[in-house]
Amino acid sequence: MSEKRSIFEDVSDQGTARPVAQPGLIDKGRGGARRGVRLWLMLLFGLVVVMIAVGGLTRLTDSGLSITEWRPVTGALPPMSAADWQAEFDRYKQIDEFRVQNQWMELADFKSIYWWEWGHRQLGRVIGLVWAIGFVGFFVARKIPAGWTGRLFLVGALGGLQGAIGWWMVSSGVTQGEGMTDVASYRLAVHLGLAFVILGVIGWYVFLLGREERELMQARRAKEGRLFGLSTGLLHFAFLQILIGALVAGIDAGRNYPEWPLMDGQFIPMDPFEIKPMWRNFFENPGLVQFIHRITGYLLFVFAIVVWLRGRRSAHSATRFAFNAVFASLSLQVVVGIVTVLYGAPWQIAILHQLAAVLVWTLILRARFLSAYPIATSVRG
Structure with missing residues (x-):
């Protein structure tokens, strides 16, 4: 006959196993x-x-x-x-x-x-x-x-x-x-x-x-939406400049007008629309294509300053550093671009200009990622 059990009896004494917490279930599987x-x-x-x-x-x-x-x-x-x-x-x-x-x-x-x-x-x-x-x-x-x-x-x-x-x-x-x-x-x-x-x-x-899935999910809650949008715009703007740079390379336009900031003594090169029909000038006229590449570069640099100033206000140190790196690399790229023009695009400088574009592209992508998934910084830093 079974013994009577007190309602105050500790059930843990009967060998019942307690459930064990399993951390990292988000990443499991x-x-x-x-x-x-x-x-x-x-x-x-x-x-x-x-x-x-x-x-x-x-x-x-x-x-x-x-x-x-x-x-x-x-x-x-x-x-x-x-x-x-x-x-x-x-x-x-x-x-x-x-x-x-x-x-x-x-x-x-x-x-x-x-x-x-x-x-x-x-x-x-x-x-x-x-x-x-x-x-x-x-x-x-x-x-x-x-x-x-x-x-x-x-x-x-x-x-x-x-x-x-x-x-x-x-x-x-x-x-x-x-x-x-x-x-x-x-x-x-x-x-x-x-x-x-x-x-x-x-x-x-x-x-x-x-980074692990659980870390990404937590980081996404702290996403800096405005900064993410600005960095996305900067990424697209840089991509446009890369495409225009390819047009310059395709017709060797970088070897024309080896002076800066003017082009043959004037702001806009002579006869920018001499090829008929007119639309072909945007692909085949060396002066116009190089002029567009220059102007787009100036606008990209101005926009990068705006994004950089906003990035410096991020609450996350890693994100701030990422945007500092973007601005530093883009500044370097501007200098290399000017030197490329002044020396008539020799292959040694021209290839450096192209590799610098890869660096800028990668660093913008990194800054954009950290805007979406910031790395938390403790109060003590």
């Missing part, structure tokens, strides 16, 4: 290999930066049209014999760039520009391979964090699109009888613009994966 995925994306980010630099050097050395065919698979191998080299050179001789501009070239000269373009395309293949190995590896191992499969696939899809746009750009210069000696500048702008979009997407994902 979401984690995956966050650190591994982040490192992989950081590698891709670095490769894209190198790709932008190599692409810029390919443009500055007038090497982009040296390979006149798009062979995504077989093109991975360079010419392996004297006959192969001669065949490549003969194909190059058929396009307008050689007929109009480079008839002086011998096979040795052709090889020097061929290697730049081949290296550019090869690096694109390497980036695609690194993405594919990483994505498939994490997917098969089921280590992709929850909600990230689509995001990581997007990176690869954008990379594939970039390859197609690259050939779309090159094909505009592979002409016969049209007098084209360069690729279309607006296609170059699309190609470079997408490279910066890919860089921005990867960078944003790297920032997100650098």
Whole structure:
């Protein structure tokens, strides 16, 4: 017969286990290999930066049209014999760039520009391979964090699109009888613009994966909405300036009017709309394109000052530092841009100008991220 129990008896004495708190439930089931995925994306980010630099050097050395065919698979191998080299050179001789501009070239000269373009395309293949190995590896191992499969696939899809746009750009210069000696500048702008979009997407994902989900959820409550909006506007403004810079590079407009702040002794260059129809001047008139690039740069710098002053008022020290870094990098970029103009855009300074644009873009993205997900600072600092 069971014994009677007192209503005042401590139930803990009967061996009943108390529930144990389980911290980190927000991240449980979401984690995956966050650190591994982040490192992989950081590698891709670095490769894209190198790709932008190599692409810029390919443009500055007038090497982009040296390979006149798009062979995504077989093109991975360079010419392996004297006959192969001669065949490549003969194909190059058929396009307008050689007929109009480079008839002086011998096979040795052709090889020097061929290697730049081949290296550019090869690096694109390497980036695609690194993405594919990483994505498939994490997917098969089921280590992709929850909600990230689509995001990581997007990176690869954008990379594939970039390859197609690259050939779309090159094909505009592979002409016969049209007098084209360069690729279309607006296609170059699309190609470079997408490279910066890919860089921005990867960078944003790297920032997100650098903090746990629960931390991001808490930080989002302290989002500085106005500062986030201003930094978003600055990011878009900088992107516009990058596109205009690509138009400048596409027609070698940076080598015209090597003086500052005036252009040939006047504020607006002579005959800014001499090409007919008028709209073509915004893409093909070196004076007008460089003038637009200068004016947009001035306006971007003024707007950056406004954003910087607002960023200095942030309650979070990391956010304030991020906006200080943006303003410092943009100030440096203005100086480099002026020096590029004064020296007629030599490749050494021109490529520095392009890499500085990558730095500015990344730092703006970082400041924008910290506006959306600020890092809390204790009262004691």
